[in-house]
Amino acid sequence: MSGISVQGVSKSFGDVQAVQAMDLEVAEGEFVSILGPSGCGKTTLLRMLAGLEFPTEGQISIGGQVVNDKSPADRDIAMVFQSYALYPHMTVAGNIEYPLKKRKVPKAEREERIRQAAAMLKLEDLLGRKPRELSGGQQQRVALGRAVVRDPAVFLMDEPLSNLDAKLRSHMRAELIQLHRRIGRTMIYVTHDQLEAMTMSDRIAIMHEGALQQLATPKEVYARPANAFVAGFIGMPPMNLVDAKLDGDGNLSVFGRQYRFVASDGPGHSGEQTVKVGFRPEDVVLRDDGEAARVAIVEPTGHEVIVVFEIDSARIVGRVSPELDLKADDQVRLAPRVERIHVFSGTDGDRLGGVHSEG
Amino acid sequence: MESSTRPAPKDTGLSPGTRSSMLGLMLIAPTVLVFCAVIVYPLISAIYLSLFSIYTPTMEGDWAGLSNYKVLIQSGEFWRSFGNNLVWTVGTLTLQIVFGILVALVLHQNLWFRSLARSLVLFPYFLSTVVAVLVWRWLFNDLYGVLNHFLMWTRIIDMPIDWLGTMPNAMISMILVGAWKYFPFVVIAVLARLQTIPDELYEAATIDGAGPVARFRDITLPQLREVLVVIILLRTIWDFKEFDLIYLLTGGGPVISTQTLPLMVYKEAFALNQMGSASAVAVMMMLFMLVFMFFYLRKAED
Numbered sequence: 001m002s003g004i005s006v007q008g009v010s011k012s013f014g015d016v017q018a019v020q021a022m023d024l025e026v027a028e029g030e031f032v033s034i035l036g037p038s039g040c041g042k043t044t045l046l047r048m049l050a051g052l053e054f055p056t057e058g059q060i061s062i063g064g065q066v067v068n069d070k071s072p073a074d075r076d077i078a079m080v081f082q083s084y085a086l087y088p089h090m091t092v093a094g095n096i097e098y099p100l101k102k103r104k105v106p107k108a109e110r111e112e113r114i115r116q117a118a119a120m121l122k123l124e125d126l127l128g129r130k131p132r133e134l135s136g137g138q139q140q141r142v143a144l145g146r147a148v149v150r151d152p153a154v155f156l157m158d159e160p161l162s163n164l165d166a167k168l169r170s171h172m173r174a175e176l177i178q179l180h181r182r183i184g185r186t187m188i189y190v191t192h193d194q195l196e197a198m199t200m201s202d203r204i205a206i207m208h209e210g211a212l213q214q215l216a217t218p219k220e221v222y223a224r225p226a227n228a229f230v231a232g233f234i235g236m237p238p239m240n241l242v243d244a245k246l247d248g249d250g251n252l253s254v255f256g257r258q259y260r261f262v263a264s265d266g267p268g269h270s271g272e273q274t275v276k277v278g279f280r281p282e283d284v285v286l287r288d289d290g291e292a293a294r295v296a297i298v299e300p301t302g303h304e305v306i307v308v309f310e311i312d313s314a315r316i317v318g319r320v321s322p323e324l325d326l327k328a329d330d331q332v333r334l335a336p337r338v339e340r341i342h343v344f345s346g347t348d349g350d351r352l353g354g355v356h357s358e359g
Numbered sequence: 360m361e362s363s364t365r366p367a368p369k370d371t372g373l374s375p376g377t378r379s380s381m382l383g384l385m386l387i388a389p390t391v392l393v394f395c396a397v398i399v400y401p402l403i404s405a406i407y408l409s410l411f412s413i414y415t416p417t418m419e420g421d422w423a424g425l426s427n428y429k430v431l432i433q434s435g436e437f438w439r440s441f442g443n444n445l446v447w448t449v450g451t452l453t454l455q456i457v458f459g460i461l462v463a464l465v466l467h468q469n470l471w472f473r474s475l476a477r478s479l480v481l482f483p484y485f486l487s488t489v490v491a492v493l494v495w496r497w498l499f500n501d502l503y504g505v506l507n508h509f510l511m512w513t514r515i516i517d518m519p520i521d522w523l524g525t526m527p528n529a530m531i532s533m534i535l536v537g538a539w540k541y542f543p544f545v546v547i548a549v550l551a552r553l554q555t556i557p558d559e560l561y562e563a564a565t566i567d568g569a570g571p572v573a574r575f576r577d578i579t580l581p582q583l584r585e586v587l588v589v590i591i592l593l594r595t596i597w598d599f600k601e602f603d604l605i606y607l608l609t610g611g612g613p614v615i616s617t618q619t620l621p622l623m624v625y626k627e628a629f630a631l632n633q634m635g636s637a638s639a640v641a642v643m644m645m646l647f648m649l650v651f652m653f654f655y656l657r658k659a660e661d
């Protein structure tokens with residue numbers, strides 16, 4: 001049992017509330033990403049898991065044991081830092097060996113384990129080098145090697161790929177997924193890059209201003225965002241969010257068109273209220289009975305075209321086929337795909353539900 | 360393209376490579392001239408003077424060949440001064456380094472009095488040597504010195520101690536005052552380096568299972584290595600040729616018990632009026648330093 005349980009954990013630095021009443025349950029062997037914009041408290045949460053920072057409130061358990069009072073060394077975790085934090089004066093082998101040495105693993109076993117870790121991460125030819133003689137990607141692998149060699153219950157990683165160039169990053173993503181499959185350990189992976197989170201994770205914890213917004217699978221996070229923040233954060237380009245009116249009978253009017261609100265996957269509604277209606281760029285369809293719109297900006301990306309439409313003063317982003325051959329100032333008619341409309345509260349942004357039909 | 364915005368170089372019959380190396384020579388010429396004027400000329404004239412038997416007030420004398428050196432090498436005073444010089448340098452430097460690192464480590468912590476302490480610690484270094492030595496001579500004085508008074512008052516001793524007039528007290532006092540005066544240099548240099556060591560290294564080591572002592576040994580010390588090489592090099596040179604502090608504190612006494620080579624140079628040149636033999640001592644000093652630097656830098660490289 002080496003899952004992680006975070007219960008009501010808060011952390012403040014003076015007036016700054018970095019993490020607020022966080023609850024998080026991670027199962028053994030799960031790969032969970034912590035995703036959010038810069039400054040939302042991801043690193044702080046991870047450092048609390050590592051024991052480098054202490055919660056102002058709440059309880060953290062690893063493997064069923066409360067670790068609040070345990071030192072980082074006694075938590076059976078390994079951490080990969082954004083800067084790699086390799087020991088500059090030690091060789092690659094020395095870096096990987098260090099945690100074993102400090103844990104008094106016998107020499108013969110140390111050597112065997114260094115060999116295994118080096119083989120797994122393709123570091124065999126680099127063992128005698130110093131960190132400064134390595135490229136960024138190689139340093140990254142050494143940092144992983146130093147974590148892997150200990151075979152800890154939990155891996156904590158803080159934006160480990162953010163210092164790599166785009167190509168190497170996508171390569172390392174694949175390597176990390178493989179690594180996780182091979183060793184099957186619990187991994188907590190902090191990132192601000194939704195692509196990394198979406199491609200690698202079993203589940204994603206989305207944070208905003210220190211608070212957990214949603215904890216769900218990548219598919220779920222994309223298909224049913226828990227609130228308007230998640231809706232606007234996930235997706236490239238993000239979901240369109242427009243203000244709309246919902247009357248007491250569940251009639252929703254968007255751009256003058258009527259829809260029936262349905263609370264199938266939300267708490268529902270009570271009485272008349274303003275709401276935010278969301279739909280993704282790929283769910284914008286051009287149809288003759290749609291709303292009149294003007295094409296404002298066209299951004300071809302090759303296999304698809306990102307188009308910014310203007311309806312009155314509102315801007316709607318769509319993702320359409322290049323075959324439509326839209327140009328700026330074209331007049332079109334468009335509407336969101338009905339079954340893909342999300343309805344969020346106009347006040348706190350929480351998900352209320354969807355719509356089920358027009359009219 | 361470029362020739363339209365820049366006048367074509369005049370055809371001087373020189374290849375572009377030769378022209379640019381001539382420009383290079385012109386650019387370094389001032390530096391070379393100044394270097395020659397302030398370093399090479401005094402150096403050569405010292406070596407030159409050391410080959411004569413010169414009476415200082417007139418600066419005149421006869422060719423003596425290597426006899427100044429011969430006399431030196433056979434003189435007990437020269438080797439005694441050299442020995443004193445070594446004891447003083449090694450002693451005061453060791454204390455400077457040990458104290459300097461300790462104080463730097465303390466000041467690196469997040470203490471509330473940190474910024475005040477950082478300025479205070481520089482005080483001895485800023486203080487003019489004359490003032491510092493006068494204060495210390497007053498503290499050390501065997502008749503009315505505060506140090507003896509305090510030690511007797513606390514009954515640690517029951518007779519006043521002659522701090523500067525007997526051995527080995529004089530040498531110990533001198534080493535201590537030297538350490539006090541110059542350890543701030545080590546503090547500042549080490550502290551500057553400490554502040555550039557990333558916290559993550561310590562955090563990674565903590566997670567890897569290193570305690571405070573292991574973190575100091577495995578992270579801090581190796582990171583300080585390079586700056587310590589420089590500190591030791593500089594301070595060895597400066598301490599080895601220290602003159603004013605020793606001259607003012609003990610004057611080399613009792614007799615010649617704390618006389619170092621720079622004091623001997625001074626004595627030969629201005630008390631005994633033997634500029635030639637003074638120059639010979641100075642040249643020997645320089646040779647010692649060169650040998651030290653040669654071995655030290657070679658060792659520090661690997």
Ligand SMILES: Nc1ncnc2c1ncn2[C@@H]1O[C@H](COP(=O)(O)OP(=O)(O)O)[C@@H](O)[C@H]1O
Pocket residue numbers: 013016017018036037038039040041042043044045
């Ligand atoms: N040691 C600290 N002292 C004061 N404020 C901090 C400290 N660490 C983080 N913070 C603040 O806490 C908030 C969250 O920071 P962080 O966890 O680093 O965010 P993220 O990793 O998501 O970018 C930020 O507002 C940051 O300024």
Ligand SMILES: [Mg+2]
Pocket residue numbers: 039042043044
């Ligand atoms: Mg961060």
